[in-house]
Amino acid sequence: MTAPSPAVDPTGPLPPASRSRRRTELIMLVFAFALVAFALANVGFTLKGKLPAGAAVYLAVYLAIVLVAHLAVRRFAPWADPLLLPLAALLNGLSIVMMDRLSAQVNPATGHPAISSSQANLQIAFSAVGIGCFVAVLVLIREPRVLQRYTYTLGAAGILLVALPALLPASISEVYGAKIQIRFGSFTTIQPEEFAKLALAASFAGYLVAKRDVLALAGRRVLGIDLPRARDLGPILLAWAASLLLLIFESDIGTSAVFMGLFVAMLYIATSRTSWLLLGFLMFVIGAFAASRLVGHVAERFDIWLHPFTQANVQGNSFQLVQGLYGMASGGLLGKGLGGGQPYITPLVQSDLVFTAFGEEIGLAGVMAILLIYGLMVQRGLRTAMSVKDPFSKLLAGGLSFMLALQVFVIVGGVTRLIPLTGITTPLLSQGGSSLVGTWVLIGLLARISDAARRPPPRPIQDEGLTQVVTLK
């Protein structure tokens, strides 16, 4: 396959020498490492008055995996965006610190810590696996476009992954009322939806790229809205309805909202039709309203959101939400300091409500920094989407970035009572391997696409005059 490379006018000025910015990335990584090391020391001194015994091992492992990631980027994606890896590594490092901190303090009300120390150790193991997957993405997928070949395979795999927990008996798939996991033995669980999201995003990008012209142009105009032909839209609607139905069946409205948003956004990016956006939003509102009436689990979420402070709710359903809010409120502007708060009071503070633990201990200043880090990551992703030329890569990068933003919005908005709280993971911060590994794969894909986007065209060879350079593949 021969891909045309932009012609370079030999008479014009040479393009400015692009820089790979790998040194910037390294400096930022060192900065991230320093922040994490400082945070870990802070926890140790606050809780025990000394550096914790395992701190050196933690930091050594963290430094090693971060450096491996950096070297892999240098080798396999030298033009990748220099901020994506340091930003993700910083959040992942803060997660390791928080898990260590949560495992080091017993909740007096229950007599045990929010997570055991072995679970805290698993978090750093999963970080290593996640960064391993990040490297694997860079090594295995040299060109983002190759994913386009597997449009239908990835779509089928995505739907299968989403459906799996629903098909399995509740004993191995149910957690806190939602059927979203697969349990192996008594300890290890996998949440397949974390990977399904990625497969479906890639599948949709492939499908929409192939069909975007017919979707945008062919069709009838009904009530001022351009509707595409059913045979073009069919597969999308099918996948959409299937994933939604499964999610409602699995009682996991948070992920359902993320999926919905992902589909609508990608459809909009592909067709540039505002009507799709309106239609999608409308469908989501109708879907959410219907779910709130039909699914008890969802109706309860709305009640908790609207009336969290009633005596019955405070002691019961909204206990988790209000304790998270109380934690953030007790943190105030600057927080109680890492190790200085009482995050263990909040149930599930290690996973769904981890953002409130940061709010309690590093305060408004800290959580604003975390939100800005997420914002920067999304911004780097969207910028990549805008600058990459290949439409499939463009759509995939746009979809993945928006999905990351939406996930942050749904969970952070949920725990801060901006929107109803639905249990999804906080990317890179929550405890749990599936989410961590899935997000690292996402970062890997964005890094790969950004490498393609920022890679400078080959320099024309001066001596050969008007010779046009082509890339052979």
Place this chain on the structure above:
Amino acid sequence: MNRALRRISIAVLVMFVLLLINVNYLQGFQTASLASKPGNSRAFYAAQNQYQRGNIVTSDGVTIATSVLSSSPNDSIKYQRKYPHGPEYAAVTGAETIFSNTGIEESQNSLLSGNDSALDVRKIIDLITGKTTKGATVELTINSKAQAAAYDALKATGKPGAAVAIDPKTGAILALASYPSYDPNDLAIHDGTQLNKVDKQLLTDKAQPLLNRALQGTYPPGSTFKIVTSSALLTQSPNTTINTRLDSPTDLTLPQTAHVLHNDQGEVCGDGSGQAPLITAFAQSCDTTFGKIGMQIGANALNDMAQKFGMNDANLNIPLPVAKSNYVIPPSLALTAFSAIGQFSDTVTPLQEAMFAAAIANGGTLMKPYLVKQVMASDLSTVQSTGQSVLSQPVSASVAGSVGQMMRAAVQDSNGTAFAFNAQAEGGLVIAGKTGTAETGTVNLNDAAFTSFGPYGNPNIAVGVIIQGGGYGASAAAPIAVQVIKAYQSAVGNQ
């Protein structure tokens, strides 16, 4: 597609701005209102565990509650509360648990935890001098020897009961013990799951170990109430003396009923002449004599006198809350006779029993009982101290002298109901007291009560004891009071 991407970027920007505004609102403006919302225990726990909690010590310097560094490495609460004497002082100290406090731990919590505003100046001094701020030390009026004697003696009976000792001149509580008791160390654990288990076990225990019988248990006073009846009689008719002969029939038919009141086991009162001196009737505890006195002076006079001795007061706080001791005005003359001998609806706390004797021992002036002697900051300077105050003046000094004489007779005279136990008080110690046996229907399960003071002539301790199902007051309750009085005399060097 870039135009759509740009719009998506704007949507993302809006989402993040919304999140940023919301966290600013939450952590910048709503902190105060969220801090006072229901179920927000963070501020309470943070304050509760901010400083090393102060000790609770007895007046003779025995530490009965202290806080040490928690030995558990992952403890989120830095200090662990310890009660070196466990169940012995549980009725006094209560327990500091992770959920709530009881006893002195609860009533003096703000001072012990170091959060009382009275400690503010000292905290500033600590800040300047670089000293670690600690909670204040609470020094109680309890005497460890008297307390040990009281608890050990109660425990030896194996029956539920309580004993309270008061210094009649000041109102300082010298001993306050309840049995069966519990070990507050079991409740001070930093493990809510285990705590709930222990708590449930204690709550469902038929022996009711958590009940502080000394202050919260109310029992029929039986014949100890004759102190009130005698006081009312001597106050109302100044011509009556302890030697005045009063009607003391063996059987007393009560008006408007067929019920016949007779003395315990049909005993003859006095010399059998049908009349006996008041002091003899008191010492022998003749129910017929006092039933008649009750009917003669009337329920209102009894009620007035009972109230002056501290009964019918629901607000007594020492500073632990004390249950109300009841005298209910009976609806008929017959029942007035019963109420005059501590039956009918009369109920008293063991503390009230001690207060009967304390008022008589102190020349008729009842001092307000109190448990906290003083509160000291960590630099041993006094933050608060409890002043003595008069609660009431139930009787004149002369009436108190008369009743005291009769109480002496009940223990010292050979026909007195508690004479048998006088032998235990060796070394010239003279104890005055009054026994009480409240019928519960089964003779062996009668509640035994004893109120006493000593040494007669210059009393420094008044003791009230009630044993549930103890049988005769003299045999079950009196020995406990005698032991407490003896222990206190040796503690203060009187022997």
